[in-house]
Amino acid sequence: MPKTLQVKKLSKRFSGLQALSNVNLQLEKEEIMGLIGPNGSGKTTLINSISGVLHPEAGSISIGNMDVTGWKSDKIARLGLARTFQTARLFFSLTVIENLELGIMAASRYDVDDKVDELLNRFGLERWAMDRAGTLAYGLQRRLEIARAVGSNPEFLLLDEPAAGLNEDESENLLQLIRGFRDPAGLGCGILIVEHDLAMIMRLCDRVHVLNEGQTLAEGSPEAVRSNHAVVEAYMGKRYTASDHGSALT
């Protein structure tokens, strides 16, 4: 039976602020789920909670038949969950190769040097192999962070705004890569992706989960979500004027 990542009734408070309340979410393998919502709606908090960086007050998280609620991030990662951060968190004083090695480490079933070469090649990072991560251009840093995350062949991959700050070509490239991760012939990952570019979400995702002020507003196929009025209201209301509703989501 294929594994699933299951989030049940998750709630997280920051002192006075309810960042997440009662969020349910289920991610299958070989599935791409979009996570959208206005700024401050709790998307990053959800990813932090699933990956063990934050510990929620209520609710449960399970991977396959393992209940991982309250586990530390390293233990969850070893179970096959990888993530990236909203702003790249690389090991800036280490080289590209060393960053990639660290991504592979959790899996501990590869020959490190061979696997690093493969990743360098697949992500087109050979030219920078010996450079320190801190000296790379922004787009390359993002690419390296993703390469590091998939190095251990994770079963679930959480991407927090991977396309932020990338130009059009780079975004297109990224989209192809992400599709490749999902492909059963590749990693067969279940992917949760946070993204503000709705056009990209619509093209990429099998399902979309919408958060607003820490609560689930809608979940369903991209088409269903696109035509959901509550979503248009909440998600777009803050960014666009009412007259833009029609075109905003196309």
Place this chain on the structure above:
Amino acid sequence: MLKNWSRRRVTSAFHTFWMLALVLGIISVAAAVIDDRSITRLVTDFMTLCVLVIALQSFIGNSGIISFGHVAFFGIGAYSAALLTITPKIKAIALPALPVYIQQMQVSFTVAVLMGACLSLLVAIITGLALSRMAEGAMAMATLALLVMLHSIFANWEQVTRGTIGVYGIPRNITLFNTWICAAVVGGAALLFKASPTGLCLQASRDDPLATGTLGVSVAKTRFAGWVLSAILMGAGGAMWAQNNLAFGPNQFYYAETFNLLSMLVIGGICSVTGAIAGVAVVTLVGELLRGLENGLSIGTWVTLPELPGIVQMSIACLIIVVLIIRPQGMLGLNELSDFVYKRRMTKKNT
């Protein structure tokens, strides 16, 4: 487990290792050829300091957490070497309260160094279990507490350490050859650790502990490993030091020595084993050059420089400030000796 070892990094560590061992070897051979007592003493002091600063580097450099407590392991190594190498005759007079089997024991240089390392290891395991679970800042402060704790033990456990009076009569077992071997072995161990998967994880946690955790690495376990390894090396260094210094008291393992070792490391480059050695070399040279000035100097009959006590200390302090301004990461920065050779080769390939 061996699967996570990268041939690339082990190879480059090995290159650095043989180059450093060669340089240290040349220094030893040169001193042996010159065969002057004060030069020999200078070189054995230098090698011993190299061991101590490399040991310090292997924790501070890789973890990025400052430790004020390592001099405690230095002391543990020194006292264990003293108790194990002083002749039974002197021990009977100076340390009559020692258990008989320790009183009658007298071991060789190598055994004393190994025992110093083992005792340090024990204390490091006990303290490390607590320390490695702390946040970075708290851990640094706790190492300071460790220094104070061990110092009060050294200063008050009179049956074993003779308290503030200190111990004496340690045989001078050190030679140019065995200090060189120790410095090379300890340097090699530090380089190998840095190249190991655990060492790499520790360096990752230096940059970003949170991200290190999300890659499946237990930061606490990694820090524990670094702590224990560097304590072993420090204990070995302490045992060497005792057999070079012959008599000492508890105040030699306190703030002054902590800052002395830290200053060498900061000048040379915290993140680099090569840097640790370079830092010791620079501070030793500056010290030697200025030592004359400290006692006053007469040039001919006309010019007489006054005594300048403290000039060495002050110059080293100034040196730290200058290095921190010009190269905040120390002289060597993040580089090892092999990086200079290696990098040039890589760039050639690419162009």
